[in-house]
Amino acid sequence: MRMPNPFAAASEKGGLVAEPHTTVKPAPRSRVQTMKEYHPPLDNRDALRLDFNENTLACSPKVREVLGSISTGDLTRYPERGPVEEIVAAHLGLAPQQVALTNGVDEAIHVLFETFLESGDELLLPVPTYTMYEIYASTTDANTIAVQADDDLRFPFERLLSALTPRTKIIAIANPNSPSGSIASREQIIELARRAPQAVVLVDEAYFHFHGETIVDLIDIIPNLIMARTFSKAYGLAGLRIGVLVGPAESMRWIRRVLSPYSVNSLALACLPSALNDAAYLDWYVSEVLAARSEFELVLDSAEIRRWPSRANFILVDIGPQHGEFVRLMSVGGVLVRDRSSDPGCDGRVRITVGTRQQMQQAACVLKDTVSRLQIGRASQ
């Protein structure tokens, strides 16, 4: 027998409408209620984008060709990631079972944390660092243990060793780190993995191409090491959302249980092999950024603006109390930069992405004008 729908009442017109039947509302988990909201400033970005550490120019032209060849019929199919995972595994010198493609490294972090962190576990986080580690950890029942870097923002290795406990379950290391641009050495990573065998040591190599050093060769050797790489930065594919997580096959099996089989879309999967194949384009873009970084460092030094040494495609600078106005005036001049003042230990600091030499010459003009208007650095003397 068909039962009447208790949530529906006949409207005046005779159709069915839902009516509020109670004041009780479903409540999210308490951890979700207390977690911080994160709203990256992504609106109105039609300017020189030196705010999100993206590639500031374009991805490989070979990717454009692939996009042009995709048919509407191709879009009707669910994405198949396996064959592309094999290509990425071969590219990294690993077996396909050691590799999972993800919807950007953000999904990799989220899934890794969901797979390993449970109530009472500790995520050890050298700070300041990439915001999403703390955000995703706060949706789990684990505790985040923040380990503050000194004013030089170097990797707080000794302090991390002292903070290890039997409950340490993940140590998340962005290498190079954002927003500082500082690095952890290979020896430091190995030592942390050795001293905390119960913990996953996540090495997030989002900015690997600008640094040139990797721990990918250790994946076969150190059983608690996991590495992530994004295709959003040097490769210029941030809009396609694709990243990769690699680790021992056994850990990857657990991670795959949590990972959606469809989270990497078919456009990203179609484009990735061409992006990987075009090494010439990648090398050109990286060398352009490295040359621009050296030139821009000289501009900052001659303006007497304090900066932190960077191994990535961005530079953190100390603007001081006028950081908000600095970011605003740079944006009025057509250059977007990122205020990092609310990061732990970063009061007054602003992060500037490095693009091509030509773009950084434009940024240098706007910067010189801005510091002289605000009387910052040399302009204050």
Ligand SMILES: Cc1ncc(COP(=O)(O)O)c(C=O)c1O
């Ligand atoms: C250290 C680090 N990891 C991961 C990401 C995000 O990468 P994706 O775009 O692949 O999600 C960023 C982006 O800024 C980052 O700085």
